[in-house]
Amino acid sequence: MPELLDVSAVLGLLAMVTLTLNVVMGIMLSTAYKTHPWWKKLPSKCREIKLLTLHNWTAYIALVLIILHPLLLVADANTTFSLRHIFVPLSAPKQPVFVMLGSLAALAFIIVIITTQKMIKRAMGFRLWKNVHLISYLTSLLFIVHGLIMDPLLKDRPTDWFDGEKLLCELCLLVLVLATAWRMWWQRRPYGVS
Template sequence: MHTIDISGTLGLIATVVLTVNILLGILLSSAYKKSVHWKRVPALIQKINLTDVHNYTAYLALLFVLAHMVLIPIDPVSKFSWAELLWPLHTEHQPYMALLGSLSFYALLIVIITTQKIIKNKMGFRFWKNVHLIAYGTVLLFIIHGIWMDPELKDRPADFLDAEKLLSEICGLVLIAASYIRFRYFMLKQR
């Protein structure tokens, strides 16, 4: 297995972990503990601190994203330099799709850094919450990056029925549905 293949696999794992993380964030942003459905969940699961799980999955996703990125320039086939990881507009292979990956990394960093207690407290809840909404844009960036980027960096067109692409597509659809449900919940709560 080539380094670029391992990098692609780590990117897919990061996509799944980020999807779980954002789903947990959506759940935490609602009054889920008052829900009839939550009360039907086994008591053992109800005892799990979902905020901690949400935070840990963010760190885990960041770890997978970093590993995904670091392996790219190690593989000579990629023709990526270390600097191009940070701003890939001058890379040989799919510069705009690579840029979406880099931007989603930066957005993830911003969300994680601003969630640290000392920073979050200095920001105040409302400002922190608005910054935290960057996560929704991050979803869009990493899903598009995952669907359109050629994992072997051969600039092939996206094969939307490829298993790797299907995984990203499913994650995207799940997150769109969850975001829609959360938005409807917000609108009903406003009434």
Template sequence: MTILDLCAYLGLGAVGAAALNMLLGMMIALRYSPLRQWPHRRMNIFALHQWTAYAAVALTLTHPVVLLFLHEPHFRVIDILWPIHSPLQPKLNLAGAAALYLLLLVLLSSLLRTRIGRPLWRNLHYLVFPAAALFFLHSILTDPLLKDGHPDLLDGGKVFVEVSSLITFAAAAVRYRLRSTGFRATPASTSN
């Protein structure tokens, strides 16, 4: 396994963890109950949401760090932290870095939720949606071989990212549509 392979696998793991985390977060926001609905079992989806967030952040942080060990092209620490002058695909790398920084802001606000208050936490938590857009943009359009900047969009890893992004954006549309009622049972109308 090469360094580029490791970087790609870490990136794919980050995409999977982030997509799963967003789906779980949307289920929590819509008051989904795994006891009332499928699978009719007691499950702590909040804890699962937290752990997938930690996994997404850890994988997203380590994904660019392994590029420091690549000999050609040579990435510097500044190219990882602020990739506007990175050797290849600087704009797409900047989109990935921006997604990471937004993700870190959301995670930090979640850890400080009781101190900063629920209204501010909630507003900051909505940053996951632009973070996801930047995350998927970076993941789909970057060239994992670091060659010519033209990725194969039908490559297995790219198809995984494309499907994950479609599922995530479809779930976000459903979440927006159900924002007022969620998965709660609607009361039966009473007739006079």
């Protein structure tokens, strides 16, 4: 029977992958993806996918994972984590600075979700909403560093960079760096290039 701590680690990894995909989809939405030659070459079944709906769904799937990940940690009787450590992470019994990065990522994520609720988004106007939405790039950095450095066994072990779980963190980092670089290129692209 897996311990709750192991399940918590798996949910943390799933949250990271879901958020990474969410950022990639957000970047596609912001860069007129339908006009891109690569998109046009995809089979028609793929092109029928409503990316905004998917981006919305993955955000809520990530929300559930991000809530359950620390809660299972608290529920595991073998750890000394309590609810207080989620909200006051610097008092956490293990790796407090890196737990704090996880808590900040969760907070930034929740702000993005709240500001995307229809009524609030309308009241904010597109520009302000979008500026708040851009926090997601910082959120990505926070959860990647958190995921890379946290020891899933809570034994303060240094990161094993070739461990399967940490390789997954590194893959997400690579995808995020490439997608962000593409986003920046698109913003500055010469007029008429798509």
